Amino acid sequence: MHELLATFIFFFAVIDPIGTVPVFIAVTRGEDAAFKRKVAYKAVLVSALVLLLFVVVGELLLNAISIPLAAFQIAGGIVLLLFALTMIFGEGKPESEIKSVRDSTETAIFPLAIPSIASPGAMLGAVLMTRNNEYTWVEQAITSSMMLSVLGVVLLLLLLARYVHNLIGDGGASIISRVMGLILSSVAVTNILGGIKDYFAL
Template sequence: MIDFIAVFIFFFAVIDPIGTVPVFIAVTRGYDAAAKRKIALIASAVAAAILLFFAVVGELLLTAMGIPLPAFQIAGGIVLFLFALSMIFGESKPEEEVRIAEAHHETAIFPLAVPSIAGPGAMLACVLLTENARFNLMEQVQTVAMMLLVLVVNLLLMLMASGVQKVIGDSGASVVSRVMGLILASVAVTNTLAGVTSYFKIGL
């Protein structure tokens, strides 16, 4: 059985539902309430489909390309770490993706579903946390359930976006995003070290 709390926090960090709120507000500016609900539902459905694809097929693709999972785990950990650093020291998720939304005037798909919800960090997390050698089928199902739960939280926050934005403001969303970046950095280092250990065990 997986550690439900740890997996939930991991996905919460990489998906960052609170950081999605200002992005959603920027993307849906000028839409009526019904249109905003539709955009939130479409974005959530698209993001869920993308992440489920990586959870189910991600490792198979790596195997087909002859890439050992420990190597991907190391690379994924490094990418996650760099992603976390960008959340901590660079533009926070809300600041960066609000700017993208305002520049491109897109709605549900870009930048809301990708990369705001189903970003590179979330895709990598789906592959790393459903590794066949480390997790049995039931544990993988549990992991996917936690991922979907975070997406549900993300959807609820989008539906309540106006109220959430009034409570935490842009600065609050930025602070939360940076805290999530710190948590993600710690998880990324753990994954990288686990990948290095697994790689040398296989080599031996």
């Protein structure tokens, strides 16, 4: 039970459902309710397909190009750490991605599905949390279900976006994003140290 909760929290941190709400509001500003629902469902579906693709073929792709998983874990940890630091010290996820919305005609795919929901951190996390040499296919399926449950939370929040935004405001979303960034930075450091240990154990 503890491991399931830890996995859920990890994916909650890298996907950042609450931080996606302001991005969704900016993307769909001025549109009717039916259009907003369509964008929400499409964005979450695309995100789920992308992340599941990384779960299934991410490690196989690394093996095909002869990159040790330990090296990928170190690199992934560094990227996760940089991503987390931008959440903590930078503009924050909502502000930076809303700016890209204002200059873009895309809706569900960019920047909502990618990189807001299926972020680089989430893609790397999907591979690292389902390593074939550490986890059985049953464990990988359970991890994937935790990831999909977080995407379920994303969908729920997007469908209730107006109410969530009114409740927490831009400031609340920014605070939560920074807290998630702090959690994610701890996970990133753990991945880096674990990758270094595994690499020199080869």
